[in-house]
Amino acid sequence: MSTLSRPLSTSTATTTTTTTAHTGTSHGSPKESRRNMTPSPEHNDGDTNGLPAPAQAAVAARATLNRKLSYRALHTSPSFFSINMGTGIASILLYNFPYHARWLRILGDIVFVLNVVIFVVLLFLTAYRYLKFKNSFRITLEHVTASMFWGCFPMGFVTIVSETDKQNMVAFSCVPAWGRNWARLALGLWWIDVAVAILVNLGMVFVMFVLQTHAAAVIAPTLLLPIVSTVVAAASGAVVSTAMLPYDPALARSTLYTAFVVWGTGVPLAMMMITIIMYKTITVGPPKLGAVMASFLPLGPCGQGSYGIASLGQTARKLVWEYNTPLLPKLSMDANRSISDGIYGGCLVASLILWGLALCFYVLAFAQALYALRKNWAWLGANKFHVGLWGITFPIGVWATATITLADELSSPAFKVIGAFLAAQVIMHWLYVMVLTTWTGFDGRFFRAPEIQESPDGVVERILWQAKKDRAEHGLTRHISRQDIEAGHTFSETAHRVASREPKDHLENPRL
Secondary structure (H helix, E strand, C coil): CCCCCCCCCHHHHHHHHHHHHHHCCCCCCHHHHHHHCCCCCCCCCCCCCCCCHHHHHHHHHHHHHHHHHHHHHHCCCHHHHHHHHHHHHHHHHHHCCCCCCHHHHHHHHHHHHHHHHHHHHHHHHHHHHHHHCCCHHHHHHHCCCHHHHHHHHHHHHHHHHCCCCCCCCHHHHHHHHHCHHHHHHHHHHHHHHHHHHHHHHHHHHHHHHHCCCCCHHHCCHHHHHHHHHHHHHHHHHHHHHHHHCCCCHHHHHHHHHHHHHHHHHHHHHHHHHHHHHHHHHHHCCCCCHHHHHHHHCCHHHHHHHHHHHHHHHHHHHHHHHCCCCCCCCCCCHHHHHHHHHHHHHHHHHHHHHHHHHHHHHHHHHHHHHHHHHCCCHHHHCHHHCCHHHHHHHHHHHHHHHHHHHHHHHHCCHHHHHHHHHHHHHHHHHHHHHHHHHHHHHHCCCCCCCHHHHCCCCCHHHHHHHHHHHHHHCCCCCCCCCHHHHHCCCCHHHHHHHHHHCCCHHHCCCCCC
16 A cells, blocks of 8 residues: 655655755756766665566566556546546447438447446556555545536446437447346446435535635536536436336336436536636636636536436336326326426526527537637647647537537438538547547556645655665666755656656656
């Protein structure tokens, strides 16, 4: 178990600096540095002395793997679940593309499997992070930006459980194929997601009240993320309810009622938060270049709210007309049919209103992004790439699902064309960010957690101490010192320099 409570001592840092100064490692080339290095006592602890060369290589390989795993786990911020969200919505749009093609559905299934793998990997890294680095949970909780991304976890999970009325994976891909037990599984998974989503939503609002300090000048659209998680859970409730109809209409009705309540915990609260964000944008200005993609986040509650309320109306009407199950058991079936028609019509109108609001935020967000990027297009390249660029994928994706649903309900060619355009845009953006994520993920540049880099209580230095201890296990003599932090180099950059033996001059100092 790693400990973050053991500080990097001043004597260790001083020794490191002295050794570096005498060996010339700060100025010479990597080759000269290695020739001038003399192994220090703390690295020659005798663990590998006398072992055959293959055994020493195996020990070094294990230590290197452990160091890389620890580093990547430490920097697996909650925001990484936006990768899961974006991949899930891409699989959904491929499968449900308005102009159907078999090859698109096959690609949708393949991307769905990839999404499950990504979710499992992220879940493992997250568990490893909080179990090994004990203070990281508290640091994340107190960070006003990183903590908001905990809402990405239930939203990423729900893209696997259920998401659309034609391909909700477990609910509609597995239930028709394997029957009642899979329907129950989908319902059980949905209830887990609802519990987590409500906990994250209301819990993070409470944390904003009592543990965090917010000011109008630093209000950001990321405040919406915990709230949107319940909007997404409500929309998936309609899907799961529909999947349950052939097996247990009464249970499907209860699920439908619950989904309406969950929708109420998300959309109205999100509208209040959007008002605050609009006030900040008008009085202070839009987000800076590094966070401009967060301008698309208001699309999430509007687009997903539009899709969710339309789906709930569909399910309510289907429950009464197709399965002869009353919404209100004390009333006659004729009265229930009239009520279901009214609910369906009201939900459809509400869906159109939210769709129009989403259109406003779509146009405004693109205008802000183009304005910020007009003199710095290099920011979209690999050297500046970070997880924030995944922020476009899910908000526009859920708006696209609402558009496709309205196109079907209204038999509208216009909505169908718009839905196809939005779906294609999301899929192309997903390809772009997935390629750059894979590229920068292998060499470690992608793993930069702001809550770790910006920790105010010295935890970064203690983490560097642990990384140095891990490296000592396989005899490397290059140290990570406190002076690296004071010189402005982040932990991720320092670790990358140690691993690649690159001079400091070739490294930038990017911030999320």
